[in-house]
Amino acid sequence: xxxxxxxxxxxxxxxxxxxxxxxxxxxxxxxxxxxxxxxxxxxxxxxxxxxxxxxxxxxxxxxxxxxxxxxxxxxxxxxxxxxxxxxxxxxxxxxxxxxxxxxxxxxxxxxxxxxxxxxxxxxxxxxxxxxxxxxxxxxxxxxxxxxxxxxxxxxxxxxxxxxxxxxxxxxxxxxxxxxxxxxxxxxxxxxxxxxxxxxxxxxxxxxxxxxxxxxxxxxxxxxxxxxxxxxxxxxxxxxxxxxxxxxxxxxxxxxxxxxxxxxxxxxxxxxxxxxxxxxxxxxxxxxxxxxxxxxxxxxxxxxxxxxxxxxxxxxxxxxxxxxxxxxxxxxxxxxxxxxxxxxxxxxxxxxxxxxxxxxxxxxxxxxxxxxxxxxxxxxxxxxxxxxxxxxxxxxxxxxxxxxxxxxxxxxxxxxxxxxxxxxxxxxxxxxxxxxxxxxxxxxxxxxxxxxxxxxxxxxxxxxxxxxxxxxxxxxxxxxxxxxxxxxxxxxxxxxxxxxxxxxxxxxxxxxxxxxxxxxxxxxxxxxxxxxxxxxxxxxxxxxxxxxxxxxxxxxxxxxxxxxxxxxxxxxxxxxxxxxxxxx
Numbered sequence: 001x002x003x004x005x006x007x008x009x010x011x012x013x014x015x016x017x018x019x020x021x022x023x024x025x026x027x028x029x030x031x032x033x034x035x036x037x038x039x040x041x042x043x044x045x046x047x048x049x050x051x052x053x054x055x056x057x058x059x060x061x062x063x064x065x066x067x068x069x070x071x072x073x074x075x076x077x078x079x080x081x082x083x084x085x086x087x088x089x090x091x092x093x094x095x096x097x098x099x100x101x102x103x104x105x106x107x108x109x110x111x112x113x114x115x116x117x118x119x120x121x122x123x124x125x126x127x128x129x130x131x132x133x134x135x136x137x138x139x140x141x142x143x144x145x146x147x148x149x150x151x152x153x154x155x156x157x158x159x160x161x162x163x164x165x166x167x168x169x170x171x172x173x174x175x176x177x178x179x180x181x182x183x184x185x186x187x188x189x190x191x192x193x194x195x196x197x198x199x200x201x202x203x204x205x206x207x208x209x210x211x212x213x214x215x216x217x218x219x220x221x222x223x224x225x226x227x228x229x230x231x232x233x234x235x236x237x238x239x240x241x242x243x244x245x246x247x248x249x250x251x252x253x254x255x256x257x258x259x260x261x262x263x264x265x266x267x268x269x270x271x272x273x274x275x276x277x278x279x280x281x282x283x284x285x286x287x288x289x290x291x292x293x294x295x296x297x298x299x300x301x302x303x304x305x306x307x308x309x310x311x312x313x314x315x316x317x318x319x320x321x322x323x324x325x326x327x328x329x330x331x332x333x334x335x336x337x338x339x340x341x342x343x344x345x346x347x348x349x350x351x352x353x354x355x356x357x358x359x360x361x362x363x364x365x366x367x368x369x370x371x372x373x374x375x376x377x378x379x380x381x382x383x384x385x386x387x388x389x390x391x392x393x394x395x396x397x398x399x400x401x402x403x404x405x406x407x408x409x410x411x412x413x414x415x416x417x418x419x420x421x422x423x424x425x426x427x428x429x430x431x432x433x434x435x436x437x438x439x440x441x442x443x444x445x446x447x448x449x450x451x452x453x454x455x456x457x458x459x460x461x462x463x464x465x466x467x468x469x470x471x472x473x474x475x476x477x478x479x480x481x482x483x484x485x486x487x488x489x490x491x492x493x494x495x496x497x498x499x500x501x502x503x504x505x506x507x508x509x510x511x512x513x514x515x516x517x518x519x520x521x522x523x524x525x526x527x528x529x530x531x532x533x534x535x536x537x538x539x540x541x542x543x544x545x546x547x548x549x550x551x552x553x554x555x556x557x558x559x560x561x562x563x564x565x566x567x568x569x570x571x572x573x574x575x576x577x578x579x580x581x582x583x
Contacts, residue, residue, distance in 0.1 A: 010055040010162060013062065014081035015048040019072035022048075026071055036061050049081055059123050062160070063094060079160050088137040088167030089116075091144055094158040096128040103203075103253030105130070107234030111225070112146055113139020127155065131162060152232070202354045204252040204259040204346070205288035207332060208270060212283075213239055213248055215273035216266055223269060231261040249288060256350060264343040271339060285342040287349055288330040293356040294318060295481030297333070297349060304352060312345040313337055411468055413555065414447075414496040415475060416456040422446060424482045425459070425475060432478075440471035456494075465559070469552060476548040490547040497555060498539040503565040504528055507542060507558055518557055524550035526558070 015027070024043050027050070031038040038061070039051035052058040058080070066078040080092070096105065109115045114135040121129040134140040140161075148159045208216065217224050217237060228235050233254030252262045263285070270283050289297065298305050298318065309316050314337035335345045417425065426433045426446065437444040442463030449457060461471045476491050485491045499507060508515050508528050518526045524546025532540040544554045 010080065011052040011058050012081040013050050013052060013058055014079055015050060015065075016046075016077040016079075017074050018046050018048060018076060019074045020045055021072050030065070030069065030071065031061075034064055036064060055121065056123055059094065059121065059125070059129055062158075063125060066158075080162055082161045082163050086163040086165070086167050087161045088164035089134045089140045090131060090162045090164040091134070091140050092121075092129065092131050092160050092162045093147070094127065094129045094160075095155050096130065096157065097152050097155045098126050098128055099255075100128070100152060101253070101255060103234045104232050104255070104258065107228055107253070108147065108150070108232070109143065110234075111229070112143040133164075137164075137167070202350070202357050204254075204263055204350055205330070206250050206252070206263060206266070207247045207286040207288060208250055208266070209283070210246055210248050211277075211279075212270045212273050213237060216250075216269050227262050227265045227269075231258045231265065233258040233262045235262060235266075247286070256347070256354070259350060260343055260347045263346055264339060267339050267342060282336060285335040285346060287333040287335065287346060289333055289349075289353050291331055291477075291481065293353045294331050294333070295483065296356040297352045300483065308345055308348045308352075312341050312348065314341045314345040316345065316349075410462055411465060411559070412498065413461045413468055413472065415459045415461060415472060416494045416496075417459055417475065417479065418484055419449070419455055419457050421479055421482065421484045422457050424478055424484075436471060436474055439474065440467045442467035442471045444471055465556070468555070472552065473548060492545060492547050493551065494543060494545045495551050495555065496541050496543050497558065498535070498537075499542055499558065499562050500565070501532075501534040501538050501540045502569070503562045504540050504542070506561050506565050514561070518554055522546065522550045522553040522557065524554040526554055 022043070024041060027041050027043065027048060028038070031050075037053050037057045039053065041051075042049040050061075052061055062078050062080075065076060067075060069076055106115070106118070109118065109132060112134075115132060116135050117133040119131045121131060123129050132140075132143070134143060144159050144161065147157055150157045215223070216227075218226075224235055224237065227233070231254060233252050236251045236253075238249045238251070250266065252259050254262060267283070267285055273279075274281075274283055296304075299307075305316055305318075308314070314335050316336075317334045319332040319334075333349060335342045335349075337345065424432070425436070427435075433444055433446070440461075440463060442461050444462075445460045447458040447460055459475065461468060463471065472495070476493065479485060479493075480491050506514065507518075507526075509517070515526050515528065518524075524544050527543040527545075529541065529543070534540050542558055544551050544558075546554065
């Protein structure tokens with residue numbers, strides 16, 4: 001709701017277009033028959049005011065009655081009762097299709113002004129409701145005029161002013177907000193419903209020759225505006241990126257169909273411009289896709305790609321791994337063919353990428369809540385501009401304990417990879433491993449083979465927890481993409497970490513209890529080999545076998561146990577006025 005004193009005002013409704021013969025009893029009966037909650041009713045000649053218990057009840061009343069019910073031969077109108085002076089920058093939009101993507105709505109709102117805040121209201125109707133604050137009241141007025149009744153498929157948007165508390169204060173007091181801050185969207189929205197469609201927005205990214213950017217934007221932005229309006233998409237043309245480059249990326253946010261429609265229009269604009277400017281080279285469609293998904297798009301021995309080529313009559317090529325840089329983890333998928341053929345191929349390619357993305361997301365969602373403070377965007381597993389996970393409570397369940405990413409100490413992990421994968425990790429002249437270590441901020445070395453026939457080699461990774469996460473994540477990803485594992489199976493690797501021999505008992509727990517719990521929580525195998533002789537640093541090895549997230553979670557949990565043991569053993573020396581917090 002409006003928070004603070006704002007909410008009561010959201011419950012006052014105005015009923016208009018009443019016949020003069022309508023009585024108080026008629027109104028109460030109308031509400032009663034439809035089981036709509038109502039408080040006080042104030043009847044005037046030709047209109048009335050009613051109080052509802054809360055904003056949700058008010059929305060129910062407006063949705064059930066306004067423009068839908070006749071009283072004494074006149075169709076009544078119901079809306080929020082907002083005094084003139086409070087009609088300012090805040091509006092409510094109702095009847096939003098439940099599956100509409102945020103980006104589409106954002107794009108639509110932005111066409112009429114600068115949006116300061118969008119907040120979803122939790123309602124029990126299947127359609128969504130949002131409260132929007134524009135930067136100025138002129139923007140809000142334009143939005144109301146232009147968007148009321150705007151059709152999305154079978155849904156027509158309904159828009160009302162809602163009270164703007166700030167409008168009644170002298171405008172001078174209103175603090176200028178900086179560039180549109182995006183406040184959190186998930187005002188208690190149940191994760192299952194309204195918040196979830198937000199996650200699966202996989203934007204379509206394409207590369208266009210720089211000389212066609214002007215034609216795509218059009219005079220005063222009209223061409224691109226018409227693309228976004230017709231296809232209900234939000235299109236970002238990154239003209240500032242890679243200054244001087246021959247090509248510029250464009251990101252399209254919309255539903256799958258919207259992305260395809262917008263992409264097809266852009267391709268048509270470019271080809272027409274090419275004819276007009278006697279540009280003779282063929283203009284292919286170039287799609288950017290994150291390296292970690294491309295392996296699955298190509299499929300075993302290129303089967304998926306060949307199938308798309310055959311079904312759509314296109315020729316598809318993919319840039320080599322050597323063109324990847326840390327700053328650009330994307331590969332270019334070049335599609336040649338007629339506009340229609342390219343467009344069909346684009347839809348199929350995006351479908352595959354979306355599936356890969358959704359599978360990874362499911363795997364992450366299971367694991368992510370076990371790793372507090374984890375910023376998956378930092379991993380670079382996902383391409384730029386993709387919301388990876390809702391950033392809910394960062395340190396769930398581990399409050400005040402040990403946040404792994406605050407630990408500055410360098411950790412050492414030994415990760416074992418198949419011998420035949422060593423070349424792919426090192427890359428031509430060591431390029432890959434250099435990039436990887438720059439990207440992760442870790443030192444990465446491959447230990448010499450212990451003998452001629454070994455099936456595995458040890459990678460020694462040294463760095464902070466975040467560096468470990470990134471480095472191991474990219475190694476796992478690489479092995480998957482390069483098909484060292486069957487596409488159907490998750491990549492599982494063994495990692496070894498060393499723990500002080502004094503802490504090994506705690507990792508095992510009484511009768512193996514802790515180790516069993518660790519295995520259950522993380523679904524990784526955790527083995528503390530018995531009868532190890534501690535090394536010169538008095539440390540022993542713990543083996544962890546599992547897929548990436550399982551292994552990461554187990555590594556964190558074990559480091560946490562070690563941390564606790566260290567803190568407890570340090571206690572006795574810290575007598576006297578030491579600043580140590582007692583746990």
